[in-house]
Amino acid sequence: MATQDRLADPQHQADLLLYRLYRIHITAGRLVVHMCESEFGITRREWRILSFLAEREGALSSQLAEHAMLDRARTSRTLTSLATKKLVVRQPRPSDRREVHVFLSDEGRRLYGAIYPRVAAINRELVSGLSPAQRVQLDAMVDALQAQAGRMVAASPGAPLPQDGGE
Template sequence: MPHTRPGSLDGMEGLLLYRMGRVSLTAGRLVVRMCEGRYGITRREWHFLGQLALQDRLAPSELAQRSHLDKARTSRAITSLVNKGLVQRHVKASDRRQAEVALTEAGRSLYESLMPQVRSLNQELLGALSDAEASLLYGMLDRLQRRSELMVDEHRAEWPKAMRHKGRTRRSGI
């Protein structure tokens, strides 16, 4: 693939988000195949197991926020994980409307089996970079993440909300 000048508008290859998305989708296919083929979970479910492995318990709303997902998708994934015996719901005694979710022993075992394999894939991908380049990349990704969060806040009111759940988006005058 020819090298494209960063930020050039000559085509898709010059768009940072497109390039980052392609890397994520391409390498992420390996994680998806591993999750689905070997362990019978989706990548989203894997993400939730990873979040829950770092905490004893999380409220579904906190899990949704950490995962950058809406509550409906989070609820469906939690229900699927509960049905697979990987997560338990704990209703708070003080307020039965509130719940928390936590890994079961089976969920923790799956996480501990899968995580080293995912780490290995990440290390293999980072093998294309020197240690200094990888460190620089992570620093730049941190800065880009902070900037993207600011951009979302700055531009939130400018654009209508997408209606992906209905299989379409709003279009104005296009």
């Protein structure tokens, strides 16, 4: 008996790739959310912005929004919250005060340094059930799927930009 290709011919919601990926994200993501909220007092969205900022110090909030796949209003609110918690510093550009560059504060860097290794450990544990060859293959497949998703959005006039639907 041939194995059904559930990805190419889904028969139920549980066969849909987006649904299956979402379930993995939500299930394993609960560990990250719980850690961030209960141990560090930040939300999932704050962590996302903080971690992107750690890789892109001095970015504009619009650049952070694009990288974090959030709309500008949510990014602005999140940056305001992070600034209130003294985790980021906003520096307006002298020639155009509407452009604000964002940097981690010393406390923001410390917090990132405390959280990131634990998030990476959750990631390692999640993929530990795969062999090294499977991990390499999955990595390549995820890249291919992301590229295809980008092409699909580009080919669909008026398609909204991907954004976080939660919180």
